[in-house]
Amino acid sequence: MSKSSEMKNEEVLNSPFSRVYLCPETDQVINCAMGLKHPIDVEALKKAFSNSIILNHPRFCSLIVQNPNGTHQWKRTHVNIDDHFIIYNTTPETKSRDDKEDEESAVNAYLADMAVSSPLSKNKPLWEVHVLLGLKCIVLRVHHALGDGVSLMSMLSTCFGQKKMNGVDGGKDVKNEDCEKRKWKGGLWGIMKSLWFTIVFGLRLLGRVLWVKDEFTIVSGGDGVELWPRKLVTAKFNIRDLKSIKTVIPNATVNDVIMGIICSGLSIFIDAKSAQDLKQRIHLTSILVVNLRQNPFLQIQENISSYSKKESSSCGFSLWGNKFGLVLLPAYCCCGLSSLDQVRTIKAIMDKKKLSYEAHIIYSSLQLLTSFLGPKVASWFCGRVLRNTTMIISNIVGPSEEIAIANNPVEYIRVNITAQRHAITMHMVSYAGKADLQVMVAKDIISDPEFLVKCFQESFLEMKNAF
Numbered sequence: 266m267s268k269s270s271e272m273k274n275e276e277v278l279n280s281p282f283s284r285v286y287l288c289p290e291t292d293q294v295i296n297c298a299m300g301l302k303h304p305i306d307v308e309a310l311k312k313a314f315s316n317s318i319i320l321n322h323p324r325f326c327s328l329i330v331q332n333p334n335g336t337h338q339w340k341r342t343h344v345n346i347d348d349h350f351i352i353y354n355t356t357p358e359t360k361s362r363d364d365k366e367d368e369e370s371a372v373n374a375y376l377a378d379m380a381v382s383s384p385l386s387k388n389k390p391l392w393e394v395h396v397l398l399g400l401k402c403i404v405l406r407v408h409h410a411l412g413d414g415v416s417l418m419s420m421l422s423t424c425f426g427q428k429k430m431n432g433v434d435g436g437k438d439v440k441n442e443d444c445e446k447r448k449w450k451g452g453l454w455g456i457m458k459s460l461w462f463t464i465v466f467g468l469r470l471l472g473r474v475l476w477v478k479d480e481f482t483i484v485s486g487g488d489g490v491e492l493w494p495r496k497l498v499t500a501k502f503n504i505r506d507l508k509s510i511k512t513v514i515p516n517a518t519v520n521d522v523i524m525g526i527i528c529s530g531l532s533i534f535i536d537a538k539s540a541q542d543l544k545q546r547i548h549l550t551s552i553l554v555v556n557l558r559q560n561p562f563l564q565i566q567e568n569i570s571s572y573s574k575k576e577s578s579s580c581g582f583s584l585w586g587n588k589f590g591l592v593l594l595p596a597y598c599c600c601g602l603s604s605l606d607q608v609r610t611i612k613a614i615m616d617k618k619k620l621s622y623e624a625h626i627i628y629s630s631l632q633l634l635t636s637f638l639g640p641k642v643a644s645w646f647c648g649r650v651l652r653n654t655t656m657i658i659s660n661i662v663g664p665s666e667e668i669a670i671a672n673n674p675v676e677y678i679r680v681n682i683t684a685q686r687h688a689i690t691m692h693m694v695s696y697a698g699k700a701d702l703q704v705m706v707a708k709d710i711i712s713d714p715e716f717l718v719k720c721f722q723e724s725f726l727e728m729k730n731a732f
Contacts, residue, residue, distance in 0.1 A: 281635035282587035293409035356399035462621035486688035525608030530721035590624025
């Protein structure tokens with residue numbers, strides 16, 4: 266590898282977001298569960314990972330070393346594949362007529378336990394594979410400093426997929442570049458609206474960092490909630506159904522439909538569980554994670570493939586890693602609105618958000634704060650936003666075609682992250698025509714997330730039956 270390539274590698278490995286995610290306050294691990302169709306052959310699984318480009322990727326074969334001045338540095342090292350595989354003979358604790366349901370509950374229980382106080386060892390590269398033999402499931406744990414959910418899905422598709430990912434079955438059905446064109450389509454008036462919404466949402470973000478806080482509800486967290494025990498339940502949807510619903514509302518997206526389902530379901534849940542009067546709107550704020558890559562469907566597949574060639578190991582680094590912004594999305598809860606009306610309300614808000622550069626403001630702010638004031642200040646900034654909001658939601662486009670690991674077909678892909686400063690977090694991944702929403706809660710605050718998921722399903726069915 267040339268000296269210039271090494272410098273580029275080091276520059277990206279020490280990117281601002283990587284430094285922020287190494288701070289204790291924002292230390293995050295992505296847990297990606299993949300259910301396999303057949304019993305797991307551990308040796309074949311290790312061989313599949315060993316022969317993949319994962320072991321050629323700089324981030325997956327580097328250690329984090331702390332310098333005397335307190336800064337972190339990435340240092341290339343030899344990867345012993347056995348050190349990264351942890352084998353468990355986990356089996357369902359209960360037995361019922363539906364074995365798959367038992368396995369799903371056991372996997373979710375395992376992921377919920379891993380979400381609290383389960384850091385990755387810094388004596389080896391920051392990833393590992395947990396093999397749950399009795400549940401036919403593997404859990405790929407990757408530190409967020411290595412990359413975001415989009416990067417992870419791209420890696421899985423490149424290593425184990427047969428076809429390139431595309432946006433046909435994805436949760437996002439509008440390219441980011443199309444949103445950029447729409448901002449300038451209105452000429453001077455379009456530019457003025459974009460500028461106005463950017464200023465308004467930017468000031469709201471500043472207020473959220475400084476003093477503005479969501480009102481307290483039964484789904485609100487508290488100090489230290491990130492350390493509280495978790496419970497995890499899965500809500501399942503069909504992408505075809507979500508797309509059919511969005512056609513009822515002109516220019517709506519799948520994301521609008523998903524957010525409408527969540528807001529409507531939360532309304533039903535809060536109305537049933539609390540004494541609060543939902544005739545008036547309850548104003549909750551969700552943090553919506555937005556992919557800032559120009560083409561979310563390409564998912565940097567070709568760029569990752571080039572890592573297998575030493576002379577091109579720096580290619581595509583600008584797309585790999587953490588390249589996402591955050592949008593503060595009001596999640597109004599009001600039982601007076603139908604599920605489709607909730608979608609219309611969300612769509613009106615999201616249309617304004619898309620005209621603004623709110624997501625880019627947060628992304629750029631974190632970069633500037635990290636570069637000039639250090640990652641601890643940027644981590645404090647993130648912590649304030651998390652503390653003053655109610656929940657976090659992400660929607661990741663996964664492979665549109667079925668993938669296989671060691672010739673063992675993957676039946677589902679589900680993602681969540683280690684516990685946040687929220688009592689409720691939701692992460693959706695679309696895969697092979699299905700969309701699974703992982704609903705993780707602090708079980709001392711929301712003791713029955715099964716009922717919450719039932720509320721989401723009820724809202725979804727109401728939308729389907731409305732046309």
